Amino acid sequence: MAKRRITQETFDQVVLENIEDFDMDADEALSEAIEQFESQGVDLSNIVKAVPKASSEETMDEQTHKVLQVLESLRCHLDSAASLVEGLKLFTEQCSLGFAQRHLAAQKEAYPTILSCCRHASDDKEALSAALAALSVLTDGQPDLLDADGGNFLIGVLRAHRDDPDLTCLAARAMRHCCLKHEQNRQDLVKAGALALLTGAVARHIPRPDVVKEACAALRVMTFDDDVRVPFGHAHEHAKMIVLEHDGMRVIVEASKAHPDNPSVLSELCATLARLAVRNEFCQDVVDLGGLKFMMTLLADSLDCPDLVKQVLSALRAIAGNDDVKDAIVNAGGIEIIVMAINRHIGNAQVCEQGCAALCVLALRKPNNCKVIMESGGALAALQAMKAHQAEVTVQKQSCMLLRNLVARTRDFSQSILDMGAEALIGQALATHRDCGDVARAALRDLGCQVELRELWTGKKGSLTR
Structure with missing residues (x-):
């Protein structure tokens, strides 16, 4: 309620x-x-x-409240460059304290005021930077504030200042905030040319990790389908446009190679890569561009960084949708290192989820891969993850799906998995998490266990036609 x-x-x-x-x-x-x-x-x-x-x-x-006092001061000093910059910085500081301050400011017409500041500051880099920072923080969690004028302003900044990394970074961050959980803003900005500007920003400013990270984050948000107010979005179409029209896959892989020692940038790049692997050929493109080799090396060298490990596993999971890429991952020693990552971070639910999900995809329709997973301890790692994260439904679901895939095409591994205690753990997941019902029953069934398969509807009571 x-x-x-x-x-x-x-x-x-x-x-x-x-x-x-x-x-x-x-x-x-x-x-x-x-x-x-x-x-x-x-x-x-x-x-x-x-x-x-x-x-x-x-x-x-x-x-x-202080945020409203600062806002009123801004309205009174729009024509004073020095006061404007100072006021914008104070406003950004107040709004950064929390959503409540941003919400209160928005209720008191802060958005049109900040947009006016943006226009007044267009010829002064310091003032424009302060205005973009204020716009970015104000729209964080409040994407509904953006209107057509605001969207055109952000596009204009990215176009007019494409060679300025600092302004590009600030504009990309504001764009990301305005597009998160807002499908209409995404579509409007994409129509205005946002995808070309953002991919161009990554390619143009590859040496600048802050720009690469912000521009990729904004691109990734363009592929989300997270606005509950619309029945469906254009996430898939936007991902295809980034790859096919703007060479996004190559740009991101090249950017990844340019920052081998920056975990936060690499995490964002891998997360974006995973969002773009929406078609069979796109998955193969990652391999052909050297992305798979890079990710395998990255995963091996960064096993102690759970956030980066999680994102690399997510990217591997995404590109493994291609059966040829599955084989390439296995041949590169991917299964062994994925199992190692799960065992290393058995206490991290997100790593366990993504690791089990990656193994699950690798096992799908590939009996030989299932053998490698079993020999590498993948089934045991999945069961240990289930035991360590009994309250995490996503871990339970991915582990159940992996166990099912391991025995779906061959029963040779069933007894070994049951000897590890699988039946009790799957049964516990079934009893604890309603969302695990189908996958848990399927896993028990294919493992040869006794399971109650309920018929929810047989069509006997009444007719669908009149």
Whole structure:
């Protein structure tokens, strides 16, 4: 059930009443208000939990928060370059404190103010940088704020300042925030040429890790299908456009080779690569461009970095959708190193999930690969992951699917897997996680265990036609 919400004004009024009517000090009044609303089931995630200050010493009846004071100051100094930069920096600092500050600022018409600042700052790099930073932080978690003028402004910055890495980085970050969980913004920006500008930014500024990371992150968001307000998005189409029209696969693989010692950049590049491997030939392109060899070396050299390991495993999982690439991964020693990664990070649920998922794809329709997985301890690693993360449904599902794939085309491994304790762990997953029902039953069935296969509907009671 959705939680109740209140306005900032209601919360502030209760805080002030606690101070004025009950003689509480500021901290006590604030704590009392928070406790009061939370006990009533009110969601305070969008509320600035601070005592409002008077806007001036003479007008104690007019209370406001620091972010709103800074916003008002910005409106008064749009024509002063020095004051504008300082005000934008203060606004960015306030909005960076949390979503509540950004939400409050947006309610008080901060977006048109910041967009006006962006236009006033177009001829001054320092002011434009400050304006882009403010726009980026304001739209973080609030992509609905972006309008056509804002989208055109971001496209214009990327075009006009394509040779400036700092402005390109800031514009790409703002674009990413505006596109996350917002399908219409993605489609509008793609139509305006965002994909060409972002892939061009990666290629043009390969030596700059910050630009590469931000531009790839923005490209990756363009391939998301995360807006619950639309029945379906253009994620697949955008991924194809990045690869076919803008040479995105080659650009990203080359960028990966340029930053072998930067885990955060490599994580983002691998995550983007995984989002682009949406067609059989795209998976093969990664191998042909040297991406597979690079990823295998990267995984071997970075086993102690769980975030990077997770993203490399995700990329391997994605490109293994191609049967020829499956063989290339296995021939390169991929199975052994994936099992090693799972065992090394058995306490990390995300690594276990991606590792089991990668092995699951490698085992699909490939009996010879199943043999290598068994010989390398892949089944045991999956069961250990199930045991270590009993509350993580994704780990349980991927492990069940892997175990099923290992025995789907040959029963030779069934007894060995059962001797490792698979039946009890799969049964526990079945009992604990409703979402594991189908995959867990399928795994038990193919392992030769007793399993109840329920018929949810037989079509006997009534007709579908009138």
